[in-house]
Amino acid sequence: MSSVIKAIQSGRIWDFDGGIHPPEMKSQSNNTPIRRIDLAPYYVVPLQQHAGQAGDLIVKTGEKVLKGQPLTQYHGGGRILPVHAPTSGTIVAIEPRTIAHPSGLSDLCVVIEPDGNDTWVEREQIEDYHLLSPEQLIAKIRAAGIAGLGGAGFPTAAKLTGGANLIKLLIINAAECEPYITADDRLMQDRADEIIEGIRILRHILRPEQVVIGIEDNKSLAIESLRKSLDGSEDIQLRIIPTKYPSGGAKQLIKILTGMEVPKGKHSSAIGVLMQNVGTAFAIKRAIIEGEPLIERVVTLTGDAIHDKGNIWARLGTPVQHLLSHAGYRPTAGNGQIIIGGPLMGFSLPHLDVPVVKITNCILAPGAAEFGEEHAEQACIRCSSCADACPVNLLPQQLYWFSRGKEHDKARQYNIMDCIECGACAYVCPSNIPLVQYYRQEKAELWEIRREERKSEIAKQRFEAKQQRLQREKEEREQRAQQAAQARRASQTSSEGVDPVQAALARIKARQAQSAAPESTVPSADAQPIQQLRPLTPNAESAPVVADDSMAAAREARKQLAREQRARKAAQQNVESSTAPASGIADSSENTDPRQAAVAAAIARAKARKAAQEQGADTTAAASHNEPATVTPNAENTAPPSDVTAEAVDPHKAAVAAAIARAKARKASQEQGADTTAAVNHSEPATEAPNAENTAAPNNATTEAVDPRKAAVAAAIARAKARKAAQEQGADTTAAVNHSEPATEEPNAESVATPSDATTESVDPRKAAVAAAIARAKARKAAQEQGSDTTAAVNHSEPATVALNAENTAAPSDATAEEVDPRKAAVAAAIARAKARKAAQEQGADTTAAINHSEPATVALNAENTATPSDATTEAVDPRKAAVAAAIARAKARKAAQEQAKTQASEE
Structure with missing residues (x-):
């Protein structure tokens, strides 16, 4: 890592395979400052807006809340983040609503009706964050509900905790490579000082050896603002990289700045590198210094269907319809498509009541001719253009066939989970195949399969643990019973002078020998076995548990006696059924059968x-x-x-x-x-x-x-x-x-x-x-x-x-x-x-x-x-x-x- 840091300090940069150069289309929205809009009629706040689990709901319908008040809480462990009220008002409903997701599914949301006062909850402001430990700062970041604002939505606190004492290089991603999106560009132009302050807070938490800001060369105004804010400081280096899509991807930017590749199935912290977005650094600064949770972010409103293009401060939970109305949205005939995100990695909305969430960075409303005529999907011609454009060196053509054929094992074998869904393959495809859509669907199915496998594995582990517990308890019971039997046996031996087990075995042998004797002796032995069986367990009523060996001997003796009696009765019945009953012969003085x-x-x-x-x-x-x-x-x-x-x-x-x-x-x-x-x-x-x-x-x-x-x-x-x-x-x-x-x-x-x-x-x-x-x-x-x-x-x-x-x-x-x-x-x-x-x-x-x-x-x-x-x-x-x-x-x-x-x- 020291050689890499020296190379970075010398100004060296690397390149990644593949990539494309689509039209940037950024000038439509990056020329005007970020502006604020009026409060929406209502706010729909989804409980889960990040990559992880939702927190526990702590409010109820009809309750009044203040701006910045937590609606859920962190209950420890996992990737859980709270969400907060974007304004003061009353909770009118807690119900499922459609959320900003490619699936178009619904999730539990809190619906808030603003009261117009926009009253803040009590905030804790810190003038000098150096007085707080890294753990305290991470806790405040978690309480503020901050997640990665670059698009992945990974909880920042979890990312910082996992990289503690391992990070040697902190990279701030300012590339923003996708066309049309200028949210980070405009934020760096308008709030460069606050971004640098947030970067220094991150450096205080992680204590890396080097901090580097990577930014594309097409953002000249943002570069100028950052340099001015740094004011010649050498603790943070600014690296300008060539414009190439998707240079803003985490693995691609690491490759450009360090020349290293992240191992398959690993995070960047495995190689001592941690990456954060510029918007995340700005949110950390406001959470630590001003004590404000994450309740708003910069969103780009662009496209030919929007009259007032630009970037706005959109509160989380604001319906898209309200933002478009403020920006002068004019839907054209035959084109009512609204895209969340960029043209390559974004997705279309099912309707305009979908709320803004933490990972929403752009709302694109293209005109009728802006994207050209929509072409029907055609058959793959195996041209390999997708493979040449893939920045992760995958085989998009093979992944397409596996995804369509539901060959999950093959898709996993060809590393479909490493796909970053950049859309470069679909952009260059001459057959107009929406490859990214196939990959997203296949990855969702693989995640579901993995989830079921994990559940099965957990169930198996619980079952095996239960079986082990039952077996252990059984062995303990048997051991206790054996000890009690040995104690009773010893007690009987000491009191009666005869081992009950040996006595039972002797009685069984005597009965076997008696059964082998002539039949004339059988009548006199009829009454004896039952009389002899009783002494086998003299303390049967008082003792709840009988020794296994003595009980087995007693049962064997009873079975032998029952077999002998059944044999004699069967012989007598056979004779009586075949012949008439004979005259009885009785002589009380003789032992005649x-x-x-x-x-x-x-x-x-x-x-x-x-x-x-x-x-x-x-x-x-x-x-x-x-x-x-x-x-x-x-x-x-x-x-x-x-x-x-x-x-x-x-x-x-x-x-x-x-x-x-x-x-x-x-x-x-x-x-x-x-x-x-x-x-x-x-x-x-x-x-x-x-x-x-x-x-x-x-x-x-x-x-x-x-x-x-x-x-x-x-x-x-x-x-x-x-x-x-x-x-x-x-x-x-x-x-x-x-x-x-x-x-x-x-x-x-x-x-x-x-x-x-x-x-x-x-x-x-x-x-x-x-x-x-x-x-x-x-x-x-x-x-x-x-x-x-x-x-x-x-x-x-x-x-x-x-x-x-x-x-x-x-x-x-x-x-x-x-x-x-x-x-x-x-x-x-x-x-x-x-x-x-x-x-x-x-x-x-x-x-x-x-x-x-x-x-x-x-x-x-x-x-x-x-x-x-x-x-x-x-x-x-x-x-x-x-x-x-x-x-x-x-x-x-x-x-x-x-x-x-x-x-x-x-x-x-």
Whole structure:
């Protein structure tokens, strides 16, 4: 920087690329002094007149204000500036109005109706600013609402604060290069002394090494005025530069005076240079010395449509219509265009009620022929004239295509934000393309995109900060909970001597091992897991938080127990839904699972039904209608007294034996011939009503229910078979047999009456059933070989009705009945049946007819209908053994019948 300063002091200047030399058109307005005009009927003061945010509104409608009174206030930070009342009067409205902006949009404005007195607010004047510190001076500049008056509108206080202790060179921009505009030129001519005083205030604040005023050579009167005000002072140097547009641009003027370029995306303070406008220096002087805020500025009124051209002191908020009326504006036919700013960088107004703001330096009202005929926009011919004229070395042609195509990334990549909107490219374009308008629109869209991105980034940062806070709070809660759990665990360990976590794990392992044990141990374990789960958290009610490890162990134990219970219930439901419910087996003195007994009984009944369908017709007729023997196992139907212990019976084996016996009986009935079936069916129709395990026990006995549906089905089947055989039987034999007298055979099996102090001896039903089955088989074989004569004789003499009552016991409290051997009874019954069959075969048709009119027999099988007193104990009977014994007895009876038939035949 020292070499640059030496070059400046030597008078050297540089040049910038591009630029144009349009007609200046400055002589229309720079020949007359700055004049003042009357107060406007109303003033519209926008709250935002600078590059930044608006201040906080501190007035309201109907309030009276004084000239220079703040309407908004600075609330700290950012680019915020207050605005002030341009005159004294009353606030009549606070509403959106159209503002001086290329977009033509509306913004919030304060509308003031002047009272005509133009009374100032109390002002603080300073005679010697050297007594104030730079910070105090900057604060006063901010309070005065001063912004850059050269056109950018950047807050001066923010600019000075950012460049403190970094500025080596202060440049005062007096170039004013755009055609038609002479506001700074005329201000330098009329107020050169005040401008120099303002420059010295800036030098006192920044303390730069060098201060330079840059001014174009076309402002000879202004140059003369400045030199006169400087009066040979060397602290401020005046540099005259060639006239070239846009030499008044900040970067271009820095390049001309120093030869340096401002880095992309940086401010001039980055290279130690700060630039201020001459109008800004004048406003600083009035704010510090006179204590006047920025409420007015110099505005150029020019153009062929204005009669009294020149520069005026326009108060901020004055409607353009009022200024033009004062200047003798005469709109021409077909041309009512009013431009704020110069012809190259200005913009047209939508209407004339737009107010003057801090950056308004010129109002141009051109005549009909002043700008020439307006030409329509044509296609770009790629002549590169715009690129040659661009002072920033951009590619205006490419930026034009990107702006039209909304290619924002490409436009940003080609540095559209570095465009200073000087209008040089549009001025030289032979296709009359309004390039600057395209660039402004594209830059506005890019600013909006950047604003949204900034909002998204802020939102993301806030979200991440919130997530971090929530995660931190969660970790703190978990840490506190863990510490509390450890404390409780230690307390329980010290008080009980056992670690609750290890105890819970041990219980879980024990349950897993128990679930893997045989199913017989499951019932006793049903109640234990719930009882064992409760000690897991002995202080569950008093402690609000439970340790994570102990709670997890407890939950796992409960889940395991629930799974085991569901599995057992599902197995039981599947069995009950597929089969009929079995007779209950209850023994309070034994640990037998009733569910296993029910499953076994259901399986036995299913096998019995299947075997019955395969049974032949021969044996069925003889056995079912003559002597249907029903093996009904007694499965633990006992009523044990309080002082006696009953012996346990295996119900599974008993049910299997009973099923086997029934299956063999049905199969034999299917194989039996039609003749014998018809004779026996009509003589001895039997109703099979197996009553399973019907026990009536007073006091301590358990009563088991009989399934009536099964008994009814069995009886219906028997009757259907009898009717079918009757239809097939011949008329002669049927008549003889039907009129005979039926015989009744009533072997009572195990009709026992037990006293209160006596114990009934158990009988093996399986052996009895086997013996009976063998006897029946031999009897059938003998009956087939026997002639018809002997059979007829036997049928007339001893027709029998079989009524097997199994364990029908009526026991008084003090009497004891004599035991009956079921095997002997079964043998006797088999012998009688064999004799009856043999006699029926030998009997002729005449004798047979008399039999069917006799008294029919009913087979009523009552299984285990037992009534025991309170003090008696009945021993359990094994049904399988009883069935086997009965089968053996019947086989022996048949064999004896065959031998007896042979003997009788030999005797006859």
